[in-house]
Amino acid sequence: MLAYVLRRLIQSALILLGVSFITFVLLYVLPADPVRQIAGRSATPETVESIRRQLGLDQPFVVQYANYLWNLVHGDLGRSYLQKTEVAALLLSRLPATLLLMVAAIFCELLIGLTLGMIAALYRGRPLDNALMLGSFVTVSAPQFVVALLLLYVFSVRLGWFPIGGYGTAAHLVLPALTLGILGSGWYSRIMRSSMLDVMRADFIRTARAKGLGRARVVLWHALPNAILPVIAMVGIDIGMFMSGIVVVESVFGWPGIGQLAWQAIQRVDIPIIMGVTLVSATAIVIGNLIADLVAPLIDPRIRLR
Amino acid sequence: MTANVSTSPEPAAPLDATPPFWRRLLRRRLAVLGLVVMAVCVLGAVLAPWIAPYDPNEQHFDGLTIEGAPLPPGAMFWFGTDLLGRDLFSRLLYGARTSLVIGVVANGAALLIGTLVGVTAGYFRGVTGAVLMRFTDLMMAFPALLLAICLAAIFSPSLWIVAMVIAFVNWVQTARVIYTETSSLAERDYIAAEKTLGAGHGRILFRHILPHLVPMLIIWGTLGISTTVLLEATLSFLGVGVQPPTPSWGNIIFENQTYFQSAPWLVFIPGAAILALALAFNLVGDALRDILDPTQQGRD
Numbered sequence: 001m002l003a004y005v006l007r008r009l010i011q012s013a014l015i016l017l018g019v020s021f022i023t024f025v026l027l028y029v030l031p032a033d034p035v036r037q038i039a040g041r042s043a044t045p046e047t048v049e050s051i052r053r054q055l056g057l058d059q060p061f062v063v064q065y066a067n068y069l070w071n072l073v074h075g076d077l078g079r080s081y082l083q084k085t086e087v088a089a090l091l092l093s094r095l096p097a098t099l100l101l102m103v104a105a106i107f108c109e110l111l112i113g114l115t116l117g118m119i120a121a122l123y124r125g126r127p128l129d130n131a132l133m134l135g136s137f138v139t140v141s142a143p144q145f146v147v148a149l150l151l152l153y154v155f156s157v158r159l160g161w162f163p164i165g166g167y168g169t170a171a172h173l174v175l176p177a178l179t180l181g182i183l184g185s186g187w188y189s190r191i192m193r194s195s196m197l198d199v200m201r202a203d204f205i206r207t208a209r210a211k212g213l214g215r216a217r218v219v220l221w222h223a224l225p226n227a228i229l230p231v232i233a234m235v236g237i238d239i240g241m242f243m244s245g246i247v248v249v250e251s252v253f254g255w256p257g258i259g260q261l262a263w264q265a266i267q268r269v270d271i272p273i274i275m276g277v278t279l280v281s282a283t284a285i286v287i288g289n290l291i292a293d294l295v296a297p298l299i300d301p302r303i304r305l306r
Numbered sequence: 307m308t309a310n311v312s313t314s315p316e317p318a319a320p321l322d323a324t325p326p327f328w329r330r331l332l333r334r335r336l337a338v339l340g341l342v343v344m345a346v347c348v349l350g351a352v353l354a355p356w357i358a359p360y361d362p363n364e365q366h367f368d369g370l371t372i373e374g375a376p377l378p379p380g381a382m383f384w385f386g387t388d389l390l391g392r393d394l395f396s397r398l399l400y401g402a403r404t405s406l407v408i409g410v411v412a413n414g415a416a417l418l419i420g421t422l423v424g425v426t427a428g429y430f431r432g433v434t435g436a437v438l439m440r441f442t443d444l445m446m447a448f449p450a451l452l453l454a455i456c457l458a459a460i461f462s463p464s465l466w467i468v469a470m471v472i473a474f475v476n477w478v479q480t481a482r483v484i485y486t487e488t489s490s491l492a493e494r495d496y497i498a499a500e501k502t503l504g505a506g507h508g509r510i511l512f513r514h515i516l517p518h519l520v521p522m523l524i525i526w527g528t529l530g531i532s533t534t535v536l537l538e539a540t541l542s543f544l545g546v547g548v549q550p551p552t553p554s555w556g557n558i559i560f561e562n563q564t565y566f567q568s569a570p571w572l573v574f575i576p577g578a579a580i581l582a583l584a585l586a587f588n589l590v591g592d593a594l595r596d597i598l599d600p601t602q603q604g605r606d
Contacts, residue, residue, distance in 0.1 A: 266544055
């Protein structure tokens, strides 16, 4: 087990190194010249040259990458072109809001996905099952911004139950979390359905039925806990979907997290911020996958460690 | 897939058996629904110049209310008008072209890259293969949307740039699937037999590996269009996709979202179109997977 954990840790570190390399290459080949943006249009060639030297942009590629990596390790993600602030500081100030949304969204996803998946499994092959599975296809095919705007229109504009957008109270959190929850639930409900079907076929369920337990007790007491665990282990893998979703959802609802930060940066083509958000998201995805891989054998000892 | 191992050198791709394949596909109601939606979108896109009641970029003098607000759906403008007084229905028809062109081009390119990477890594293996698969793992760590945003922001977006950006972030899944499939095919006995008979790589690849990958490519090609359409719409919605005035379903919503409280049809009609198209490809792709993928046979 220890060797497995170590190997996965090293693999994750290597992937993160690769991620930093790709983001650096993207910055390096960038047609937009950061020096020009900092110096302004009227700068003399000498000023431009001195800024270029200050930023280390006259160094060879490898040296520049080494510098970039060195800064990254020290938590320096560079400066925003336009806000003249540290990208790392900006990201840090935005991260709590995103984490709060993440927890709430995963809760919604699981609540909707697991419930519907369980119901579909229990009504397998019947119209309700088919309807639920069609529903899961709809959530997978729905554009995030359309679902966000639809919920906003129905519950905020028409019904007035929730604020139009913003941050601060629990009421602000409901719609963004629900949007991400609905979008992610389709994936969970499919996994939950097949996990539940697998468990319902297991011998111990037959035993439970044979000793005369009622259907409700068998399903809720014996089948459900066993079916849920493998699905919970998938949450780590789901982080990627979440990280892609926050840009749209946070910008629609005006939720001040890193997704909205990225969206604002897109409007101004502020590349260092977009890169910073990408790096943070990639790190989250790598950590999520790592946790999923480490948790899976704990939940199901039959999974062989490779 | 195992049936043609022993006898015929010509692999019988499942598509050759046209009647049973089509009948099996048409027996699924949801797949038929998907096919109908796909057909409507394709027809609308192809025939746009003839069906569209107006020029998609014409700003109608009577297309706005006196206060300058968009008109709701009515007899003259079926789906209403947008913030500049342009006919929404005509823009949707032309927007279908954008979505489908990007869907086909970006997804085709993604399939091509994914197949090249997957086959190279799965068949030739070696250092190149290992490096390619590690790179694929690396790409999996990037959130597709953010990477696409970075790329689209770096290169000023045009239709073709957007298509290439989407292809660049979407080939990964295909590469993984094709890699798994190819590496299991490459270990089969009949491939070893071919090699001992002196067959070159070209013959083995084109006659014995690629034909077996066709079902996978059809499945992932269909499902991939759905992902592509959604990604294009999202990029356009964020303003880094296809640029106005070229209509795309995503940028119609992007342009009009300030009006979404007073003129919700400007957001929800294009939104429904995106959903319908993505759903159609997902439904058909899922049915194809049930029919064509032997590993999925007999599952619930």
